[in-house]
Amino acid sequence: MTNVADLLKAPHWSTDIPMSTAHVRLPVIDERGFVVLRDADPPIADDEFLSLEYMDWKSGGDTNFAPVATADGELDCQGFWKPGDERPDKGGIFTSNAERCPTIVDHVKSVGADFGRVRVIRLEPQTYEASLPHIHRDDNNRFNPESTGWVVRQWIELTDNPGAFMVLMEQGPDGMPDQSTEVHIPMHRSARFLVDTQRLWHVVCNPSDTTRYALISSFESGPALDDYIRANLP
């Protein structure tokens, strides 16, 4: 088995991202750091994501991103942290891409929780061994006041890529991913799940020979997100 410790050099930038804070969290996510929902039904049609404008932005492998909602509505992959205009990953504003994906927009609004960045990711094939060096934690709650809800992320898989899965690991006492906690979330078209990606180290393995597309949305933890999750558990 591939040993993640052999692939990552300490210190790693993820280790310093805060993990224990006073933000409102949801027990339904907190139990394992992720929660799998029922598949999205009906599936999101191909033209909703194939017609979007994609930008070159690398995160977790050979990736491109189509921003659907950003901090200011511009097609920008890092807009929430503009110097002098730093904002938490909430209060997202739809971009020009939103006009091309009305089903995605309706879905994001229907969750009812405050959302931040909403993006379609395009990931080229990468084996398990090639994916592991990209495992990391997200900085979802930078500038997010601790009196408010912890920002987590939802995935909806938009394509079928045989054998694809998300790798999740808790952080060990050494500040690096603890492979003894490794969990795989199977990914098929319409698979839907939320992950506390600031807590769990994560990366996606796509060993198929096809490009993978997925919708990734940031949501604020609170009663609305809790209601949405409970209404969509398997």
Ligand SMILES: [Fe+2]
């Ligand atoms: Fe991430």
